[in-house]
Amino acid sequence: xxxxxxxxxxxxxxxxxxxxxxxxxxxxxxxxxxxxxxxxxxxxxxxxxxxxxxxxxxxxxxxxxxxxxxxxxxxxxxxxxxxxxxxxxxxxxxxxxxxxxxxxxxxxxxxxxxxxxxxxxxxxxxxxxxxxxxxxxxxxxxxxxxxxxxxxxxxxxxxxxxxxxxxxxxxxxxxxxxxxxxxxxxxxxxxxxxxxxxxxxxxxxxxxxxxxxxxxxxxxxxxxxxxxxxxxxxxxxxxxxxxxxxxxxxxxxxxxxxxxxxxxxxxxxxxxxxxxxxxxxxxxxxxxxxxxxxxxxxxxxxxxxxxxxxxxxxxxxxxxxxxxxxxx
Numbered sequence: 001x002x003x004x005x006x007x008x009x010x011x012x013x014x015x016x017x018x019x020x021x022x023x024x025x026x027x028x029x030x031x032x033x034x035x036x037x038x039x040x041x042x043x044x045x046x047x048x049x050x051x052x053x054x055x056x057x058x059x060x061x062x063x064x065x066x067x068x069x070x071x072x073x074x075x076x077x078x079x080x081x082x083x084x085x086x087x088x089x090x091x092x093x094x095x096x097x098x099x100x101x102x103x104x105x106x107x108x109x110x111x112x113x114x115x116x117x118x119x120x121x122x123x124x125x126x127x128x129x130x131x132x133x134x135x136x137x138x139x140x141x142x143x144x145x146x147x148x149x150x151x152x153x154x155x156x157x158x159x160x161x162x163x164x165x166x167x168x169x170x171x172x173x174x175x176x177x178x179x180x181x182x183x184x185x186x187x188x189x190x191x192x193x194x195x196x197x198x199x200x201x202x203x204x205x206x207x208x209x210x211x212x213x214x215x216x217x218x219x220x221x222x223x224x225x226x227x228x229x230x231x232x233x234x235x236x237x238x239x240x241x242x243x244x245x246x247x248x249x250x251x252x253x254x255x256x257x258x259x260x261x262x263x264x265x266x267x268x269x270x271x272x273x274x275x276x277x278x279x280x281x282x283x284x285x286x287x288x289x290x291x292x293x294x295x296x297x298x299x300x301x302x303x304x305x306x307x308x309x310x311x312x313x314x315x316x317x318x319x320x321x322x323x324x325x326x327x328x
Contacts, residue, residue, distance in 0.1 A: 002006075004028075006077060009077060014030060029064065031247050037224065046276045049137055068090060068094055076231020079106075084108065100119060101182045106189070106281060107183075133237050135244075139250070140170065147170075148171075164172040180223045187282070187300065189282045190252055191303075192245040194259065195211050199258050208247075215246075215300075223238075283300060
């Protein structure tokens, strides 16, 4: 098949490598021509997936029209903050007969909408598939066994993605609940910052387990309020993704939280990073939408305060531990 991946970050590149390895004709699109040229020259995405060789067969492109012309499948992988502007570059170029798949985890800061909703509106295409789960790009690109879930209201499209993406090292499940899958992907990034903060402050396994478990409860309340299915939270895009993001050395969100826990300022942390930590942006969206929906999310709210209100991490601990007592 002819497949175009829009977004040359780590996860977009890992998917391009995976699909190219299956023998598909894959094009990876990047927004910055100079960097796309550099990748072509060095055969490496040194910024976002260092140490992984890009195969000769992988096409690299910075022109939107050339990138998607004749594609059977279009994969969307820009960071959530830049998702809508990137989609505008492809307005009128992606057609309804193309299978569209979104890899981006997060919600729109201004509208609180999911990425598949934004893609559907701007591109004018029906029912994009959300593909998410416990999947670090560093591991997928190196062939480490991984599982993921393809979710779409049109289950037939999810099954198509399942067949295309499944292979020796990647197993794909299907779901008819893209809301639950996408919301889970947004909230888990926020909880991972809280867990990283705990680790940075020198706390132990008890605290980490408490934050993951209570974070999962917040995720479930949020998914239900948004219109998703609670059982989705128990699966790969909920519990699975939360665990891997909160505990892995690859997790950028955990890394940000760890540095916050050690007393660093969020502006200094972000300015020192090449990679994107979606949880910082997601915390603002989740905090605002939770208030709008009337959902209680104390961990997520404190992460927002840490990232946007210069709240002290030690005070955040006191705020959590001194909340009103209640049943589980």
